[in-house]
Structure formats: structure tokens, C-alpha cells
Amino acid sequence: QQPVQSPQAVILREGEDAVINCSSSKALYSVHWYRQKHGEAPVFLMILLKGGEQKGHEKISASFNEKKQQSSLYLTASQLSYSGTYFCGTEDTSGTYKYIFGTGTRLKVLA
Amino acid sequence: NAGVTQTPKFQVLKTGQSMTLQCAQDMNHEYMSWYRQDPGMGLRLIHYSVGAGITDQGEVPNGYNVSRSTTEDFPLRLLSAAPSQTSVYFCASRPTGNQPQHFGDGTRLSIL
Numbered sequence: 001q002q003p004v005q006s007p008q009a010v011i012l013r014e015g016e017d018a019v020i021n022c023s024s025s026k027a028l029y030s031v032h033w034y035r036q037k038h039g040e041a042p043v044f045l046m047i048l049l050k051g052g053e054q055k056g057h058e059k060i061s062a063s064f065n066e067k068k069q070q071s072s073l074y075l076t077a078s079q080l081s082y083s084g085t086y087f088c089g090t091e092d093t094s095g096t097y098k099y100i101f102g103t104g105t106r107l108k109v110l111a
Numbered sequence: 112n113a114g115v116t117q118t119p120k121f122q123v124l125k126t127g128q129s130m131t132l133q134c135a136q137d138m139n140h141e142y143m144s145w146y147r148q149d150p151g152m153g154l155r156l157i158h159y160s161v162g163a164g165i166t167d168q169g170e171v172p173n174g175y176n177v178s179r180s181t182t183e184d185f186p187l188r189l190l191s192a193a194p195s196q197t198s199v200y201f202c203a204s205r206p207t208g209n210q211p212q213h214f215g216d217g218t219r220l221s222i223l
Contacts, residue, residue: 002153002170029209030209032211032212034211034212040216040217041201041214041215041216041217042154042201042212042214043214044211044212044213047210047211049209087153087154089211089212091209096167097142097159097161098144098156098159098167098169099142099144099156099159099203099205099212100156100170101146101153101154102153103153104152104153104154
């Protein structure tokens with residue numbers, strides 16, 4: 001079963017902050033975050049490997065809580081270029097090695 | 112370094128026709144996957160492979176076949192196209208060890 005992301009959609013003004021959550025019903029060994037612009041392929045943003053570890057990319061950071069099977073993406077002082085759909089992704093931990101994505105969060109930043 | 116290359120970029124088929132979407136990667140990645148993305152929706156796994164000669168089904172495998180004869184190539188075959196298969200298809204590859212996916216540019220497929 002794919003990870004569930006919340007919220008499903010969010011609209012921001014430039015300069016505002018947002019948090020996107022990714023929750024899994026299965027254990028997570030690592031979480032990856034991607035951003036997809038309209039009409040394009042998803043682009044990898046960052047990887048979270050250890051519980052509680054935070055990674056950063058521009059003004060975007062993320063955290064990973066292994067015990068809660070959750071990851072959160074933090075967008076600070078959002079820019080117009082942050083608009084797109086954000087996905088978390090992870091390798092299935094049941095031993096199949098298949099890679100699945102979360103349900104996605106559509107983010108729109110307005111001027 | 113080309114990365115993941117998908118062909119064609121666009122295709123229109125009639126119901127009942129068959130075709131093969133091509134995917135090739137030059138990064139020597141062991142794992143390759145096919146996803147479909149319907150308008151405004153997420154990425155659903157069709158089939159995947161963990162190495163040459165090894166393939167397995169994802170969440171939505173019906174109506175599609177795959178094979179992996181080499182590390183580089185992972186074609187997706189539509190057996191008898193149906194309008195419900197109208198979608199954008201993405202091929203992705205990644206190395207072993209909980210690594211992220213590298214995507215091709217996608218194939219936009221319309222079934223009339």
C-alpha cells in the first residue's frame with residue numbers, strides 16, 4: 001500500500017511556509033522526496049536515511065521519523081518556482097525491492 | 112551521459128492495437144520500473160525488474176508485459192490497447208541500496 005501524503009493540495013503566497021507529510025503503514029528504511037513540474041518528469045530533491053535526520057536543499061528541508069513511519073518536507077519562504085506536485089518515495093520493505101510513491105501533494109505558490 | 116531514454120515521446124493508438132514503449136538507461140542500474148500517471152494523479156507501478164532476466168508485477172500490471180534481456184533495456188508492451196490505458200508512462204531506474212529513482216522524460220499515450 002502506498003504512503004499517504006497530506007495535505008492533498010495547498011496554495012501559498014510567496015514567502016509563506018508549508019509542511020508536507022508522508023505516512024506509511026509499513027516500516028521505512030529511507031525516504032526520498034521529489035518535485036514534479038507540470039508536463040515534466042519527477043525530479044529527485046533529497047534522501048532521508050536515518051531516523052530524525054534532516055537534510056536540506058535550497059530553502060527546503062525534510063525530517064524522517066522511523067518509529068512513526070513518517071517523513072515531513074518543510075518549504076520555507078516559498079518561491080514561485082516551488083509550485084508543482086511533491087511525492088515521497090520509498091523502497092518496499094517486504095523484500096520485493098519494488099519502489100513506490102506516496103499519493104502526492106499539489107503545491108501552488110502565488111505572487 | 113544520457114541517463115534514462117524513453118521512446119516515443121508521444122503516441123496515438125486505436126483500440127485493440129499493440130505497441131512497445133522503449134526504455135534504455137546507460138548508468139548500469141540494476142533496478143528498472145515502469146509507472147503510469149493519469150491526469151492529476153500519482154505514479155502507479157506497472158512492472159519492475161531487479162536485474163536482467165528478472166521481472167515482477169506492480170500494482171497495475173493487467174494489459175502490459177515486460178522483459179529484461181539486458182541491464183540497459185526494459186521495454187513495456189501493450190498487448191491490446193484500451194482507452195483506459197491513455198496515460199503518461201514513465202520509465203525509471205536506480206542503483207541498489209535504497210537509492211532514488213532516475214526518470215525518463217515520459218511517453219504520452221492516447222488510445223482512441
